[in-house]
Amino acid sequence: MPRLGFTLLLSLALLVSPAGFAVPFWGEKQSSPVDSPVDRLPPGAWIWGGDDKQAGPMAVVVSLTEQRAYVYRNGILIGVTTVSTGREGYETPTGVFTVLQKDKDHRSNLYGNAPMPYQQRLTWDGVALHAGGLPGYPESHGCVHLPTEFARLLFEASNLGMTVVVAQAGQAPVSLVHPGPLSPIDAHTGADVDMPQLAGGNSWRWAMDPPAEGPISMVLSRSDRMLVVYRNGVEIGRSRVELARPGAVTGTRAYIVEGHFHPPTPQESALASIEGNSRSLPMPTWIAIGVPGYESAAGRPVPANVANQVMVPDGFKQKVLPLLSPGTVLVATDAHLTPENSGEHLRVIDSVGPSGWLDDVVTERHVGATP
Template sequence: MTTASLAALVQRVRGAACLLLLAATLPAAAAEPVLAPGQYLWTPELAPSGPVVVVVSLPEQLAHVYRNGVRIGVSTVSTGMPGHETPTGVFTILEKRREHYSNLYDAAPMPFMQRLTWDGIALHAGKLPGYPASHGCVRLPYRFSELLFATTARGMTVVIADATSHMPAVTYPGWFAPVAPGTGQPRPVAAAMATGAYRWQPELAPAGPLTVVLSLGDGELAVLRQGVEIGRAPVQWQGPAYSGTRAWVLLEGDGTGASSVAPDRPARRWMEATASGAPADAVVAAVRAGKLQLPPAFAAALYDALAPGATLVVTGDSLGLNPSAQAAAGDDITVLEAEPATSVQPAGD
């Protein structure tokens, strides 16, 4: 056995060991993807910094991209055809090349190649017919592959999941990363909170940027650091109904007056990061008017943990919805089309 083959075998065994095999029956809520072949969503402003992890779902034929624990992208893919199935497990990005040509299939082009194994499995741009059609690689829309290439780094974790060897939460992931960024191990499902209770565990991830996700649909607020959820609390919202998703970034310095959620502390200064979506003026005005209420102790702890660069995401969606359910619920994030067929490079896998 060659060194390269041995390394590939070790990597696959590592993946199998890290994930829970022969998981429970898939949830009934799993739905067909709503993105057409070649379409993708890309909203990096929802989490501008933090660790990145990619989860490829073979049943969905989708790739989910998470940064700091929050999904910033989802794209249609085409994986291995019968007889050339894409291997499942936990992989790391071994090599990156903007221009690459297949060593196995007539030097076919593989733009924005990100190698997962030394025996030929990679992420790269290619044709997406709407079903598994590659020789084992994960094909991506050309523009999405370029965006992803600029976001990832060598050594980053990529999980490829299927319905027979992975937990349902990994096979059909949602808003938050279902796996740990560094290892690809599935995260434990947090216990339900009692009415009015909250969780605050900053020791789970002591350092790094914060991403705060407020779901006005769920009436919950979740706090993530380095991809780890460190807090969650119920919210009372007395403002207007809201749909869509917007993001703000915390600036340095204090604002005018007192904080509306932690009244004994000065207001913070926030800059909106999103440039499109549902109008947010009414929501901002309602928050300033005190119509958003958190448990006081939780609000104080969160306030003290915030630092410039933290991100606040406000959404009308449920935090647990998958992409299909989000679209059905009226998610208005722009769906980006693939480039015309003439500009999409052929697959090289």
């Protein structure tokens, strides 16, 4: 056979061999807007608010019942996606897992060298998170299939040892089967998190022994009139709040502490010395994060007409204000912080980018295959 003909045949053979197959692209290429109701995301759709590896520990909750996965950073929801899990006879196991291995270009050694991009292995016998087919129902051999771009973002954001909890109705608490704005698990252990409400007439509470170090994140629920503070993935305090103008801002918003603080005015300092309250503490300035659907807001300072909307008990302010520093994130939502039913609409928040102070911000945020 002429050398040219042999070379051509060899090239064709490589192209049609499993190793030569082009890797498919599954799912949507871009995030849906953060205001998109999660329970209406079509197969392959996803939301990614943003991320910063320095913002605290990450955890993932996979709901087999919903066929969705929820990603949390420092206790706050930053992403959600449709998934496809194990079909009958190949059911995805439930329980607490950690990422044992990561392989960006993994191919299956069980299923004809099938591509499994952005694989994050959960068990040594073949269960993993990776990009794959998303027909809208369980159709994998046990793995959790993700949209390709979402799988890439999660792969780049996560670390070995990241906690992943797989839950199913009838086998896990409602908070895990239908996750909400706050992480239902301990990012370090995967254990269910008890999120007790404030008792009786208590307006706020603070942890007896909170972590001494780690990034701070905050979530505000306008529906619950509640502000929750996290440090290094652990809730350290929550407080009832009052909203001066509940409808002043609508839609999902996220904010981050800017690099400088403005000191209290002379009048505030004088009043503080008399009252002994937090008016004497320096107040941070915030800028907005450009989350999907609100990209044009990125970098904008919180305007004066949005300031002083959230009224927080002074004792709680005295606990929180000294902890805030550039990079602290505040997100707000109209969703309830505790799960009520599977029909709850949630909106995803971001854990990075520009932001605003407790008294500055009232925002909304909805959130609630083969191998």
